[in-house]
Every structure is written in C-alpha cells, then in structure tokens.
Amino acid sequence: MVSGPIKLDTKQYFLFFSVRHRHRTTSGFTLIEIVAVLVIVGVLGSISVPAIKNIILQAEIKTCVAQLRSIAAVIDQHYIKHGDYPQSLADVGKNQEKDPWGNSLQYLKIQGGGPGIPGKARKNQFQVPLNDDYDLYSKGPDGQSSAPLTALPSRDDIIRANNGGFIGPASDY
Numbered sequence: 001m002v003s004g005p006i007k008l009d010t011k012q013y014f015l016f017f018s019v020r021h022r023h024r025t026t027s028g029f030t031l032i033e034i035v036a037v038l039v040i041v042g043v044l045g046s047i048s049v050p051a052i053k054n055i056i057l058q059a060e061i062k063t064c065v066a067q068l069r070s071i072a073a074v075i076d077q078h079y080i081k082h083g084d085y086p087q088s089l090a091d092v093g094k095n096q097e098k099d100p101w102g103n104s105l106q107y108l109k110i111q112g113g114g115p116g117i118p119g120k121a122r123k124n125q126f127q128v129p130l131n132d133d134y135d136l137y138s139k140g141p142d143g144q145s146s147a148p149l150t151a152l153p154s155r156d157d158i159i160r161a162n163n164g165g166f167i168g169p170a171s172d173y
Contacts, residue, residue, distance in 0.1 A: 057141065060100040061169060064138050064158040068167050071097065071105065072136055072160055085109045085134050099138035099158070106145070108135040122159065124173070125150045130161040140169075149173060 074092045079085050089095040089107045097105050110121050111133045121129040122137065127148065139145040140156035148154065149170045157170040166173055 060141070061158060063100045065167050067097065067099065068105070068136055068138065068158060068160055072164055072167070075107075075134065075136070076164075079133075085111060099140075101138075101141050101143060103139045103143045106135070106137050106139065110134050120147070122154075122161075123148045124161075130159065130173075131163050133163050136160040 071089070071092075071094050074094060075086060078092050086092050086107075087109055089097065089105065094105070099105055108120060108122075110129070110131060121131065122135045123129055125148070130149075137145070137160060138158040140158055142153065142156055144153035145157050146152075146154045149157075149159070155171050158168065159170050159173060160167050161173055
C-alpha cells in the first residue's frame with residue numbers, strides 16, 4: 001500500500017480534470033442555450049401577440065356590425081308599424097344594448113326629429129349627413145366619437161350610413 005498523497009504528472013492531472021469537467025457539463029443546458037431559447041420565445045411572442053389582438057378586434061367589429069344590423073331591422077319594423085321612427089332606442093326596447101367594448105349604442109332620429117336635429121347628424125368628409133332617416137352607431141373600441149367621420153375619435157366607430165346601405169367601420173366608409 002502506498003501511503004500519502006498521490007502524485008500526478010501534468011498530463012495525468014489535465015486528463016483527470018478535463019474528463020471530469022466534460023462529464024459534468026453534458027448533463028444540463030448552458031447559459032447560451034437558455035438565452036437562445038428565451039430569445040426565440042420572445043421573438044415568437046412579439047409576432048403572435050399583435051396578430052392575436054388584431055383577430056380579436058376583427059371579431060368584435062363583426063359582432064358590432066351584426067348587432068347594428070339587428071337593431072336597424074327592429075327600428076325599420078317600428079317605422080313600418082307606426083309610420084315614424086322611434087324617438088330613442090328605449091321605444092324599441094334596445095336602450096340597454098352595449099357594443100362589444102361595453103359602450104352604449106348611439107341613436108339619433110333625423111327624419112321628423114324636429115328643428116336642429118339634422119345639424120347633429122353624423123357627417124362624411126364633405127360634411128354631408130350619412131343618413132336622412134336616423135343615425136345608429138357604436139363609438140368603437142376607444143369609446144369616443146365626433147360628428148364628422150374625418151375626426152380622429154370617429155375613425156374607429158362602427159357606423160350605419162347610406163340609410164342602411166353600409167354598416168361597418170367608419171374607416172372603411
């Protein structure tokens with residue numbers, strides 16, 4: 001038996017520790033590999049999140065368009081039955097209706113609405129009223145609106161125009 005410290009020459013010392021070190025690092029991930037995975041996940045996330053938000057916004061717009069079409073049909077039925085448009089959405093039981101963004105829907109009777117009403121009507125870029133019977137619209141995702149469609153707060157509104165010939169985003173009109 002040999003007693004005392006074991007002496008290794010330089011070559012044996014290098015081989016002993018390099019093999020041991022190599023064995024220890026192959027059982028996990030390096031910092032560079034982890035950072036690379038995090039960068040890839042971050043890039044994919046930054047690409048997919050806006051796309052998903054846009055898909056959700058388009059679905060909300062379609063829901064609002066369908067909602068406005070439905071309410072317009074009820075208002076038109078009221079006109080056929082009574083010969084006049086309702087004074088408010090409450091007259092047709094739709095005053096509690098909210099758009100997909102939680103805002104109340106807006107209604108303005110224009111035809112036979114009395115003096116000053118046509119001045120309050122929604123207008124296009126040429127300041128011509130969108131409708132001559134009634135206005136029905138949502139203030140859109142931002143919850144803000146202004147009478148002319150060219151105003152910045154009105155660009156995301158969902159509107160009824162051309163006496164029902166167009167229902168959709170104001171930016172598409």
